[in-house]
Amino acid sequence: MTALGPEGHRKRLRERFLRSGLEGFHDHEVLELLLTFAIPRRDVKPAARALLERFQSLSAVLDATVQELTQVDGVGPHAALLLTLLPRLLERYHQDRWRTxxxxxxxxxxxxxxxxxxxxxxxxxxxxxxxxxxxxxxxxxxxxxxxxxxxxxxxxxxxxxxxxxxxxxxxxxxxxxxxxxxxxxxxxxxxxxxxxxxxxxxxxxxxxxxxxxxxxxxxxxxxxxx
Known part of the structure; x- marks a missing residue:
């Protein structure tokens, strides 16, 4: 039986990612997957859609500051920190990969x-x-x-x-x-x-x-x- 509610949705997002990475994910689903790691138990779909409505694109969401992100309904400091961390993590990844x-x-x-x-x-x-x-x-x-x-x-x-x-x-x-x-x-x-x-x-x-x-x-x- 397919699990219903937020927990079932979280599980399905993670299983999809494990099967095929982000292929086939819409931008709001990418954000939903990320938010599951910072927002426990709650339905993350409204927050993901509110972020895209406010910033208009996935890249703009990830470029926003913690202060800007926490002004969006459903996005607390932990979620905002995770989202702002990702571009810096990517930068560090590239630097480390090419360090030699x-x-x-x-x-x-x-x-x-x-x-x-x-x-x-x-x-x-x-x-x-x-x-x-x-x-x-x-x-x-x-x-x-x-x-x-x-x-x-x-x-x-x-x-x-x-x-x-x-x-x-x-x-x-x-x-x-x-x-x-x-x-x-x-x-x-x-x-x-x-x-x-x-x-x-x-x-x-x-x-x-x-x-x-x-x-x-x-x-x-x-x-x-x-």
């Missing part, structure tokens, strides 16, 4: 590494990957942080960071929290300026990568670094 990376041999290597540093950020961040002559990763350094839509990057800080790490090459990178990876005219102008300044110091700029969630734009892949 010594060589960035392709754009995809660089993108995967950068996602661990920038994917969960809600502000625009500009950073550089400092490389040695074998494309070995020396360091990743954040240069500037900005608002959701804009970061003002000072070329002098980029040059100083490259020199400080004794890099022979760098990869420039920043994120677009808007979700659109296409570079702006200012992005292209900055790339040209940094290539010129760093080139005068015999430091190559291999690429400029813009991350926007799972999507990215690579100047090198598009032939804009030739």
């Amino acid at each position: 990376v010594t060589t960035l041999g392709s754009t995809r290597d660089a993108v995967r590494y950068l996602q661990g540093h920038l994917e969960a950020e809600r502000k625009e961040i500009f950073c550089i990957l400092a490389l040695n002559s074998q494309n070995g990763l020396i360091a990743v350094e954040r240069i500037q942080e900005g608002t959701v839509n804009r970061t003002a990057v000072f070329p002098r800080l980029v040059v100083e960071a490259a020199l400080r790490h004794r890099a022979t090459a760098v990869i420039l990178a920043h994120n677009h929290p808007s979700g659109e990876p296409e570079p702006s005219a200012a992005d292209r102008q900055l790339t040209r300026k940094l290539r010129r300044l760093l080139g005068d110091l015999d430091i190559a700029v291999h690429d400029h990568i813009i991350l926007a969630g799972p999507r990215y734009y690579s100047f090198a892949e598009r032939g804009e670094m030739d």
Whole structure:
């Protein structure tokens, strides 16, 4: 006999996940599954639907602050803490997975590494990957942080960071929290300026990568670094 009520629903959600992961789950069901670990015994469906109604998307729910989440009916501090923990846990996962990376041999290597540093950020961040002559990763350094839509990057800080790490090459990178990876005219102008300044110091700029969630734009892949 199929179990009825909240406990039966919780059990079915967990069994579905164990069988096939999140395949076939709607966003509200993903939230329901998560909330079962923070809200004991109660029906979690109203809270999950209220979260999506308030924030409009699963990603926006996970990007919300504890204070914002606890303003939603049915979401207490424990549930809010769990939801805000997940993006940070994902960031730590990527960082740990790529901690032993010594060589960035392709754009995809660089993108995967950068996602661990920038994917969960809600502000625009500009950073550089400092490389040695074998494309070995020396360091990743954040240069500037900005608002959701804009970061003002000072070329002098980029040059100083490259020199400080004794890099022979760098990869420039920043994120677009808007979700659109296409570079702006200012992005292209900055790339040209940094290539010129760093080139005068015999430091190559291999690429400029813009991350926007799972999507990215690579100047090198598009032939804009030739």
